[in-house]
Amino acid sequence: MRPTTKDLAIAAGVSLATVDRVLNDRTGVRKDTVDRVNQAIEKLGFIRNMVAANLARGRDYRFLFLLPRGGDQFLAEVMARINEANLAFAAEMMRAEVRHIHDSDPHQIANLLGGLDPETVDGVAIMAPEFPQVRDAMARLAERGIATVSFISGQVSSASDDFVGIDNRAAGATAGRLMGRFAPRQPGKILVIAETMHARDSLERRLGFDEVIHADYPHLTVLPSLETYGDAERSARIIRASFASHSGIVGVYVPGSEARVPLEIVTGLATGATIIAHERTPFTEAALQAGAIDALITQDPGHLVRSAMRILRARCDRREILASQEKIRIEIFIRENL
Amino acid sequence: MRPTTKDLAIAAGVSLATVDRVLNDRTGVRKDTVDRVNQAIEKLGFIRNMVAANLARGRDYRFLFLLPRGGDQFLAEVMARINEANLAFAAEMMRAEVRHIHDSDPHQIANLLGGLDPETVDGVAIMAPEFPQVRDAMARLAERGIATVSFISGQVSSASDDFVGIDNRAAGATAGRLMGRFAPRQPGKILVIAETMHARDSLERRLGFDEVIHADYPHLTVLPSLETYGDAERSARIIRASFASHSGIVGVYVPGSEARVPLEIVTGLATGATIIAHERTPFTEAALQAGAIDALITQDPGHLVRSAMRILRARCDRREILASQEKIRIEIFIRENL
DNA sequence: TGATTTTTGAGGTGCGTACCTCAAATTGGT
DNA sequence: ACCAATTTGAGGTACGCACCTCAAAAATCA
Known part of the structure; x- marks a missing residue:
């Protein structure tokens, strides 16, 4: 006993x-x-026995996910996993809610964080780009006893908060390696289509991608990144223009999380190029299945969500986490292992 | 509230x-x-509130992992994860022990299962090849109120028990696709080195592998599987003989879980062939890092163990499981996403 | 040494549920 | 309408711990 x-x-x-x-x-x-x-x-x-302890306390854990407004299928996937986790973790007295933020408005985000009441919220998972104001607000949250984690994108992890997500440089390098091995062994160009290169994620992925291509596949040339700014029309225009002005594009890399819009355009052109994108969504999954794209580099949204919640809870209990369970893997999907 | x-x-x-x-x-x-x-x-x-219920019951969950005797690094990895899970799940009143079995002696396994006492054991995860006697013994366990899952290899899952592991045909197909894309686009031969083709796992992996190669890479010829029977000397002999008698071996596929012995021999020959193996172990990880092998197809041992325990527990509570969390993914590792 | 502060013990109540006993209410059969 | 069987209610104790109060003991200071 x-x-x-x-x-x-x-x-x-x-x-x-x-x-x-x-x-x-x-x-x-x-x-x-x-x-x-x-x-x-x-x-x-x-x-x-934390279980008995929490029972005695009558304690439950209320977490908040701050996710960018807008977004497309990947974000929808994340939210679906949050709902699922709410069911799975109900027995362990954990609940999570989603609140949307304008991810380009650090002031609003900092305000929101500052207004959180430790009586109402035990922990926050934040998916937002890096801003000094947000960092400060997070540090102040920690002081007030609200646990925080950086979720998927954003903040460089610090002492007071953990990062839940993948190493984006490594993810980009993984994409680069697959591109190098999948593409023809002859000179060719590679198109990179990002939403914006102001996002740290896309930047780091591109960095890792370039490193591998330059080092091991010198016959391939990576073109300057196109930026779609999330606009479908603009995307169509600049992508078409790129294919028109460059001959010999043998590969397309889409480093962003929401790849649907650019992929629809590229696959519509039927160029025969090797296409690599990120994240598993209904669209990318169907495209991979159909052979329209060649590989996906992903992180598991369910794992991300559950991991964030487990980490937040561990922080609330002042417990250590099981590192091996919380390590988010960079996954590779091809048609065969979907 | x-x-x-x-x-x-x-x-x-x-x-x-x-x-x-x-x-x-x-x-x-x-x-x-x-x-x-x-x-x-x-x-x-x-x-x-299952937590309060179990507290009141004074209940804990005692699980048993039946693993093959022998084995090498992959099995060691699994056992390490079981120990880890014991720590992580201690707060939730779950414990797991390991017992070793001769995986070629169905009589002994069935006896062991038959002798289990529902007072002492709440659930069993079994890693053993398919034998009718074992199947029957598992069905009888279910009748006696002991939950069972088939673990990693073995039994076709049935109504009374779940399978925790990957689809081996798909895993083989994944290996096949990578081999096809990584290997030169010229005629060549592929060597397959298995421990024994009597194991359902290796058989299914080879099947999936062949399917993809035949369908999409007709310039590659897959040679008949070599069987090492887990013997290092025999392995060295037959692998060397194969390279001596066949010219133009451009790829090597090792479908078994314990790839160290064959890989040591093959990489020692420095043939320049594309090498694909299964499972992440200290050895395969180092080999991938060093560039001695090209890709690994894996399943996460920690996930396998935790999933088995969560499923067993859900069965004990007559609860449904969260399917998306228990789905074991076929992972691909290359040097960049290790 | 006496007064004051700090530390410790004893004991109680409650969290949400399991499981037990005994008596009361309800039902069914004749 | 009566007896027997079945169903239900009331109330208790327990699980392991949190958190509270009050008094007693010990340490500290003057």
Whole structure:
């Protein structure tokens, strides 16, 4: 049987009240008494039953996901996984809500964060680009006892918050390697179509992509990134123009998370180029299945969401996380392993 | 606030005792009273707090992993993840132990399963080849109230048990596609080195591999599988003999889970062939990093273990599982996304 | 040493549920 | 309408812990 607080009290030669004070970091315990209790914890291998603890506290965990307004299928996928996680984690007293933000308005985001009440919210997962104001607001949240994680994109992780997502440089390098190996072994050009290169994600992916291509596939030339600004018409125009003005485009790389618009245009042109994009969505999945694109580099939205929630909860409990479970993998999909 | 059993009792116009009888399928409740309670459950959206329930029961979940004796790094990896999961799931009152079996002795396995006591074991994850005796023993376990899952290899999943692992045909097809795209676009031969083709896994992987190569890369010829029987000396002999007698081997595929022995031999020969193997282990990871092999097709051992435990637990609670979380993905690793 | 502050113990209540007992109410059969 | 069988209610204890209060003990200071 697992040792209980009662066993602990006996082993440490103190009362239950003192054990409770030590376990919950309450004041009014001499340092050497704290040590005695901690030694007993070690000796007995006491594992605190968080389940009973939370039951007694009547505690539940309320998390908030701040996601950019707009977005397309990838974001929809993420939100679907949040709903799913709400069901799965209901038994463990965790709930998550989504709130939308304008991801180009750091002021609004910082305001929103500043207005969060620790009584109402236990943790926040934030998907937003890097802004100093947002960073500061996150640091202040931590001080006020609200756990934070950077979600998918954005902030460089710091001491006070974890990053849930993939290494985008490595993801870009992965795309680069596949492009190099899939494309013909003859001179050719590669088109890169991003939403905007102001987003850190696209930038890092492009960086990793270029590194690999330059190092190992010198016969391939990566063209300057096209920026669609999320506009379908503009996308169609500049992509068509690129194909018209460049001959010998053998590959297309779409580093952004929302690849539908550019892919629809490129596959519509039937150029025969090797096409690599990111994220698994109904559209990209169908395109891969149909052979319209060649590979997807993805991160699992369900894993992202659950991981963020588990990390937030661990932070609330001041517990360590199981690193191997929370490591988000860079996944590769081709038609065969969908 | 979430409704409790008390709220349920009031809403249904019955007592707590009756609610309890209904929730736990106890006898002695008239059918229309049961219906009244169920209607109240629907109406209030009552979610039973399993955490409190298990606390009250003093229940914990004891699971058993039956793994083949022998094995190499992949199995070691699986066992390491089981130990890790024991820590991670300790708070949720789940424990797993490992017991080793001779995976070629169905009689011993069936005996072991038959001797399990429902008082001591709540669920079993079995990694063993398909044998009728084992299937029967598993069915009988289910009757005796012990949950079972087939783990990684083996049994075709049935009504009474789930399969935790990947679709091996698809995994082989994935390997085939990568081989086709990575290998030179000129005629060449591909060597397949298996431990034994009696194992369903290797067989299915080879099947999927061949399908893709035949369909889309007719310039490549897949040679008959070499069988190492797990013997290092035999492996060295037959692999060397193959390279000596065949010219133009441009690819090597190792479909088994324990690829170290064959890979050490093949990479030692420095043939320049494209090499694809399965499973991520210290050895295969280092080989991929060093560029000695080209790709790995894997399943995540940590995910496998945790998924098996979550499924077993759900079965014990007569709960549904979150399918998307339990789906084991066929992962592709190249140097860049390790 | 006495007064003051700090630390500790003892004991209680409650979280949401399981499971037990015993008596009361309801039902069915005749 | 009566007896027996079945169904239901009321109430208790327990699970492991949090959190509260009050008093007693110990340490600290003057």
